[in-house]
Amino acid sequence: MILKAIILGIIEGLTEFLPISSTGHLIIANKYLDFTGEFSNLFSVVIQSGAILAVILYFRRKIFPENLHKESLIKFYKLWSRVLIAIIPAGVLGIMFDDKIEALLFSPKPVAVALIVGAIAIILVENKKLPVVVNDELEMTYLDAFIVGAFQTLALIPGMSRSASTIIGGRIKGFSRKVAAEFSFFLAIPTLLGASLIKLVKTDMHITYNDYMLLLVGTFVSFIVAYIVIAAFMNYIKTRDFKVFAYYRIVLGIILLIIL
DSSP states (O other), X not given: OHHHXXXXXXXXXXXXXXXXXXXXXXXXXXXXXXXXXXHHHHHHHHTHHHHHHHHHHHTHHHHSOSSSSHXXXXXXXXXXXXXXXXXXXXXXXXXXXXXXXXXXHOSHHHHHHHHHHHHHHHHHHHHTTOOOOBOSGGGSOHHHHHHHHHHHGGGGSTTSOHHHHHHHHHHHTTBOHHHHHHHHHHHHHXXXXXXXXXXXXXOOSOOOHHHHHHHHHHHXXXXXXXXXXXXXXXXXXXXXXXXXXXXXXXXXXXXXXXHO
16 A cells, blocks of 8 residues: 555656646546545545645745745735635635535546546647736736636646646736746645645544555655656746647547546
8 A cells, every 4th residue: 555655646746736637647546556435535635735845845935925024025915815815716616516526526537528628728728829918926916816716616627637727727817837837836735735624624534543654655755756846847837838738638538538
């Protein structure tokens, strides 16, 4: 089981912040690793916290105030007030429909369809050559933030990808690729930590010492891998678009539909 936890931690770290759906990949991996059931669903959500710790460490200079001077505190407030506005739509719908979505859509075939649909959306947005009007997170309005948050609700469908959904929303609102990606990372902090906490609180299953060890291993591995991926991804989008991820999604989705 430790090996499975390591493999799934690697998959989580690789896929959480790329627009290819970490949840979708974990659902597929769980099936072929024969790691299913209530604990596997809990595991998939909780190990996301490792990836979030990687975001906090990588972007610590933006996430926290540089000092206690007024200008620094205002920047901190402006960023996090926008993040809090943006998480409202997914937070509300997630609390209302999380159990139903898990029961109906947490299987490989819906994931395959969502991978393809999301890929088409990415390609359409990238082909539009949208004008860039927001080059810094603090330039976005609260309405911009809320609209991006509304797009994030698409990620409640496994396979759509939280990262892809928020990046698509940001690009449509005129965010640069860098800002769209970074704001997606910042939204992930309260969204995924909240999802992990809710999952732990709501579960009525008995979690053993071995279960806690598996959660710890998966979380640690996802943290290490995610940090490396974030650094590589931010360097990649300096000169390239997101289409390569869309093509990967389409190929994976088609393969899954064929073999399922």
